[in-house]
Amino acid sequence: MATRPKIDSGIEAFNNDLDKPWQFEEDGYTVTRGCAWSAPGCHPVGCGIKFYVNEDGILEKVEGDENQPITQGRLCVRCLTLPDMTYHPDRVIYPMKRAFEDRGKNKWERITWDEAYEIIETNIKDIKEKYGPESIVVFGGTGREGGPMCGPYGQAMLGTPNSCYTQSGYACYIPRVAAATFVTGATYPEMDYAGGLPGRYDDPMYKIPEVMMTWGKEPLPSNGDGFFGHSVIDCMKRGSKLISVDPRTNWLATRAVYHLPLRPGTDAALGMAMLNIIISEGLYDEEFVSLYCYGFEQLAERVATMPPERAAEICGIDVEDIYGATRMYANAQNAAILWGLAIDQKANGAQAGHCILALEALTGNLDVPGGQLLGDVTDSLADLGFGWSSLGPELQNKIIGLKEYPAYVAIVLNSHADLTLEAMETGEPYEIHAGFIASTNLLAGTCAAQPKRWHDAMQKLDFVFAADCWITPTIQCCADVILPLATFAERESGVAVHYGASPNMTGSVVNAVQVGETKGDLEIQYEIGRRIMPDNYAKFPTLYDFMEEFRFGNNIDYNELKEEVTRQRKVTYKKYELGLLRPDRKRGFNTPTGRVELYSTMFAQFGEDPLPYYEEPQRSPISTPELMEEYPFVLTTGSRVYAYFHSEGKQIPLLRELNPDPWIEINPKDAEKLGIIDGEWVNVENEFGRCELKAKITPVVRQGLANAQHGFWFPEEDAEEPHLYGVWRCNINNLMPHKFVGKLGFGAPFKCIICKIEKLNK
Amino acid sequence: MAYGLLIDYEFCTGCQSCEVACKEEHGIPVGQWGIRLLDDGPWKCSDGKYNWNKIPVPTRLCDLCEDRTSKGKQPFCVHHCLAGVMQYGTVEELAKELELKPNQVLFVPQPYHYG
Numbered sequence: 001m002a003t004r005p006k007i008d009s010g011i012e013a014f015n016n017d018l019d020k021p022w023q024f025e026e027d028g029y030t031v032t033r034g035c036a037w038s039a040p041g042c043h044p045v046g047c048g049i050k051f052y053v054n055e056d057g058i059l060e061k062v063e064g065d066e067n068q069p070i071t072q073g074r075l076c077v078r079c080l081t082l083p084d085m086t087y088h089p090d091r092v093i094y095p096m097k098r099a100f101e102d103r104g105k106n107k108w109e110r111i112t113w114d115e116a117y118e119i120i121e122t123n124i125k126d127i128k129e130k131y132g133p134e135s136i137v138v139f140g141g142t143g144r145e146g147g148p149m150c151g152p153y154g155q156a157m158l159g160t161p162n163s164c165y166t167q168s169g170y171a172c173y174i175p176r177v178a179a180a181t182f183v184t185g186a187t188y189p190e191m192d193y194a195g196g197l198p199g200r201y202d203d204p205m206y207k208i209p210e211v212m213m214t215w216g217k218e219p220l221p222s223n224g225d226g227f228f229g230h231s232v233i234d235c236m237k238r239g240s241k242l243i244s245v246d247p248r249t250n251w252l253a254t255r256a257v258y259h260l261p262l263r264p265g266t267d268a269a270l271g272m273a274m275l276n277i278i279i280s281e282g283l284y285d286e287e288f289v290s291l292y293c294y295g296f297e298q299l300a301e302r303v304a305t306m307p308p309e310r311a312a313e314i315c316g317i318d319v320e321d322i323y324g325a326t327r328m329y330a331n332a333q334n335a336a337i338l339w340g341l342a343i344d345q346k347a348n349g350a351q352a353g354h355c356i357l358a359l360e361a362l363t364g365n366l367d368v369p370g371g372q373l374l375g376d377v378t379d380s381l382a383d384l385g386f387g388w389s390s391l392g393p394e395l396q397n398k399i400i401g402l403k404e405y406p407a408y409v410a411i412v413l414n415s416h417a418d419l420t421l422e423a424m425e426t427g428e429p430y431e432i433h434a435g436f437i438a439s440t441n442l443l444a445g446t447c448a449a450q451p452k453r454w455h456d457a458m459q460k461l462d463f464v465f466a467a468d469c470w471i472t473p474t475i476q477c478c479a480d481v482i483l484p485l486a487t488f489a490e491r492e493s494g495v496a497v498h499y500g501a502s503p504n505m506t507g508s509v510v511n512a513v514q515v516g517e518t519k520g521d522l523e524i525q526y527e528i529g530r531r532i533m534p535d536n537y538a539k540f541p542t543l544y545d546f547m548e549e550f551r552f553g554n555n556i557d558y559n560e561l562k563e564e565v566t567r568q569r570k571v572t573y574k575k576y577e578l579g580l581l582r583p584d585r586k587r588g589f590n591t592p593t594g595r596v597e598l599y600s601t602m603f604a605q606f607g608e609d610p611l612p613y614y615e616e617p618q619r620s621p622i623s624t625p626e627l628m629e630e631y632p633f634v635l636t637t638g639s640r641v642y643a644y645f646h647s648e649g650k651q652i653p654l655l656r657e658l659n660p661d662p663w664i665e666i667n668p669k670d671a672e673k674l675g676i677i678d679g680e681w682v683n684v685e686n687e688f689g690r691c692e693l694k695a696k697i698t699p700v701v702r703q704g705l706a707n708a709q710h711g712f713w714f715p716e717e718d719a720e721e722p723h724l725y726g727v728w729r730c731n732i733n734n735l736m737p738h739k740f741v742g743k744l745g746f747g748a749p750f751k752c753i754i755c756k757i758e759k760l761n762k
Numbered sequence: 763m764a765y766g767l768l769i770d771y772e773f774c775t776g777c778q779s780c781e782v783a784c785k786e787e788h789g790i791p792v793g794q795w796g797i798r799l800l801d802d803g804p805w806k807c808s809d810g811k812y813n814w815n816k817i818p819v820p821t822r823l824c825d826l827c828e829d830r831t832s833k834g835k836q837p838f839c840v841h842h843c844l845a846g847v848m849q850y851g852t853v854e855e856l857a858k859e860l861e862l863k864p865n866q867v868l869f870v871p872q873p874y875h876y877g
Contacts, residue, residue: 008846015834061786064842075842077782084786220775220844230844233773237846249804251775254812642777654782657792699804699812 035507093516104721141440156387167447169748179353185590189372195504217340265752271355273311285364295599405745491520689734776816
């Protein structure tokens with residue numbers, strides 16, 4: 001067994017809790033160790049956390065658990081303030097109902113779980129009978145345990161095919177997953193940061209990446225897709241050099257050897273140019289390419305159409321920096337690309353993703369230590385697709401968007417977001433009558449584009465129920481029943497880092513305290529499912545039986561995991577040499593050709609170009625020069641902050657203090673031209689809508705670029721319609737167009753639209 | 763013996779876990795701080811590169827978590843620092859660390875009051 005890895009804060013030298021059991025007594029507290037998975041806080045990073053519960057059963061404080069191999073005791077502000085959220089007076093801790101005619105009013109009445117379940121069962125069964133099961137939509141969110149449960153909530157628990165993550169073009173993660181699946185046959189290949197190795201960075205199997213290239217990703221505050229963002233800092237301290245591809249000069253970019261501040265939305269042009277350089281200068285791994293890649297010649301021919309000089313012009317960056325960064329990346333012994341949300345948030349994103357995967361493959365960085373870690377063919381959350389087969393072919397074929405966007409619908413078993421809105425509005429292909437708001441605040445500038453349209457459509461539904469920790473604007477608008485959702489200190493479950501998509505770690509989620517009558521997503525799904533779709537749950541006599549299959553694929557015993565708290569997963573590199581990437585256990589990759597498909601037969605099969613190409617964003621100085629006089633700014637949105645997980649956390653004073661108001665970053669020269677001073681409220685507007693934000697004047701953005709914060713609402717303001725906690729005033733998604741998606745239905749321009757900015761009171 | 767906090771501002775990312783950890787541990791309300799993040803930048807230097815340093819600075823309320831350190835534990839801010847850029851120790855040992863790596867700063871806070 002390897003020795004314990006070094007912890008950067010040097011905690012070994014202090015009185016610490018290393019090697020303590022999962023539960024122990026200290027100074028009158030019962031201390032329970034577990035791992036975090038929102039609600040509240042984050043994606044499945046599984047940060048280690050110790051809950052200090054006093055004699056009265058109150059969670060008095062939390063402390064980071066130094067035993068967690070990845071986070072090693074470190075915690076962000078969202079976890080540190082957990083006790084403040086747990087006992088916040090506004091928190092929903094009992095089931096509640098509201099009369100249909102009181103929708104939009106703050107008239108909630110406490111009920112029992114039984115009554116809540118009765119109401120849900122009666123209404124859902126009634127609507128299914130009258131209009132068919134497909135008339136129900138589950139509205140899902142991101143990151144929380146309830147996020148990936150969106151599919152099963154619909155397919156298994158309610159019996160509808162229409163589970164819907166409501167962001168236009170599913171512009172979050174899934175476009176990257178789709179590109180990765182089509183090109184490599186594996187899911188999103190995360191940077192390898194030794195999360196599964198007992199010795200972590202010092203493990204003999206591991207090698208620190210010589211180069212890390214962040215591409216449209218700010219991992220430090222976002223922990224995107226469950227990646228512990230500060231692993232980047234761990235690696236930099238150990239010698240990794242950085243390349244930053246980002247329109248903004250964020251803090252990491254100031255520590256980069258190369259910073260390529262490309263114009264938003266031009267990523268595919270840059271990617272093609274980098275491939276061009278690597279191929280024309282012979283910087284690729286010839287052995288890997290000849291043994292494991294398909295379509296090299298066709299790719300070479302295609303990227304020859306994108307000389308670096310042309311890309312430099314398109315992207316608005318220095319051509320020498322493109323050459324320099326590409327050579328630095330390609331010449332490194334091992335290198336990792338951290339490619340983020342920005343790839344998903346453009347119609348041309350699948351092609352940008354294709355380029356990035358090709359870069360990783362050509363340079364031989366797939367599944368090597370300190371490169372991109374691939375998931376075993378058996379990896380990923382056990383729950384994905386749970387219940388789908390029980391629907392039967394007739395209902396399966398009714399999923400909204402199957403005809404128009406089969407690639408989208410098939411890869412994530414979700415109804416297409418934009419078409420789901422249209423169905424709710426028009427009754428085509430059929431009417432939608434009920435909804436379940438499952439851990440999403442979609443109206444609050446989080447995911448839905450044109451949120452007012454979603455609001456109006458959701459208000460018309462005959463019956464809506466919701467599960468959350470708060471009465472959000474989305475719930476206040478249209479829910480009839482709220483189920484109180486447990487935090488990760490109040491429920492039993494497990495968290496697999498990266499949704500289990502790469503071999504890192506699985507941690508326990510524990511119920512250290514009981515708060516009111518809250519329940520977790522697993523319990524809610526199990527209990528409602530047994531009422532409405534009993535056949536799907538008949539084989540699980542208890543909640544534990546359900547959890548162990550649904551959450552752990554029957555590979556982990558929850559009680560064992562609870563005692564271990566964290567369990568690292570076995571890491572094997574170069575799985576393509578060992579037959580571990582394919583169900584038939586043959587060497588190679590799990591694609592139709594058995595190779596990394598630089599020329600993608602899957603893209604071709606879905607009617608998409610099998611090779612990467614560049615396309616301008618639908619609104620840009622190049623594609624719509626006639627609009628630029630009125631809307632001179634290129635607008636990017638959704639960059640993350642430490643204080644909040646999207647719309648969550650606005651009620652917590654110590655979080656709100658860090659970020660009291662939503663801002664828009666404007667370059668000092670642009671601000672001067674417009675007579676805007678720092679901290680002034682401004683009008684931000686385009687042809688699709690408007691909102692008000694506070695000017696943050698900073699050279700982080702170049703001239704002509706603006707970056708707006710998302711996900712703001714004001715829990716302290718009037719709760720009721722039409723104000724709805726001020727949800728429309730600062731809602732940047734008012735400016736996001738409906739159905740500006742890519743050819744396969746993926747991607748939407750949340751990070752590449754245009755707008756004007758002006759003083760609010762001209 | 764004097765104790766201090768050694769902070770590596772080359773790698774401080776400005777996550778503010780120190781600020782919030784301190785407030786939670788000591789019950790310090792909104793508008794007051796036991797340690798506070800100061801933010802210098804970004805501003806462009808003549809060579810075209812940006813200067814951007816974030817430096818947490820202990821305030822007059824910082825007692826270096828006397829309750830914890832008297833039990834041999836680390837201060838709460840040090841324990842939670844996401845970038846792992848804070849170290850607690852004697853001035854003597856931290857001064858040695860200071861010699862090993864540039865772009866660090868050593869604070870020796872002690873609550874003070876006049877009159």
